[in-house]
Amino acid sequence: QVQLVESGGGLVQAGGSLRLSCAASGFTFRSYAMGWFRQAPGKEREFVARCSWSGGNEDYPDSVKGRFTISRDNAKNTVYLQMNSLKPEDTALYYCAAKYYLGTGLGLDVRDYDYWGLGTQVTVSS
Numbered sequence: 001q002v003q004l005v006e007s008g009g010g011l012v013q014a015g016g017s018l019r020l021s022c023a024a025s026g027f028t029f030r031s032y033a034m035g036w037f038r039q040a041p042g043k044e045r046e047f048v049a050r051c052s053w054s055g056g057n058e059d060y061p062d063s064v065k066g067r068f069t070i071s072r073d074n075a076k077n078t079v080y081l082q083m084n085s086l087k088p089e090d091t092a093l094y095y096c097a098a099k100y101y102l103g104t105g106l107g108l109d110v111r112d113y114d115y116w117g118l119g120t121q122v123t124v125s126s
Contacts, residue, residue: 002026002115004096009120012086016124020081022096022117032114033057033099033107034072034079038092038122045095049081050107059108064090086124093119 008020020036035050049070051058058070067086072079079096097113099105105112 004098004115004117006094006096006117006120009094009122011123011125014086014088014124014126016086017082017084018086018122020083020094020096020120020122022079022081024077024079024098027098027115029077029098030074031101033101034070035097035099035107035113036068036070036079036081036094037097037110038090038094039119040092043092045110047108047110048094050099051079053101059106083122086122088124088126090122091124092122094122095119 003025005023012018030053033052036048037045038048039045049060049068051070055072067084069082096117098115099107099113
């Protein structure tokens with residue numbers, strides 16, 4: 001069955017770094033664009049990063065641009081999110097998601113994605 005399993009979250013001080021990983025199984029990974037989203041308590045799930053099946057066409061919202069980097073290793077069926085210069089407002093549950101490359105949408109909205117992981121918690125202390 002399809003699985004997306006996130007890991008790498010934790011507690012970090014402001015200014016620190018974390019690298020999230022998402023291991024995929026049960027589908028043809030290289031046929032899917034991948035994205036990262038986050039959701040803080042009481043807020044809607046928001047877009048954080050996305051890349052194409054090849055790892056190109058990266059996109060980020062202004063809130064994380066220049067600090068976060070998405071990458072993928074198709075040989076390992078894994079997508080990563082490198083997060084630097086973390087801020088307390090980055091605290092959230094982080095999800096990875098998979099979007100079939102021929103699916104609709106640009107990969108910036110939760111509705112564009114077909115599969116989701118259960119998330120990994122990132123907490124940034126001030």
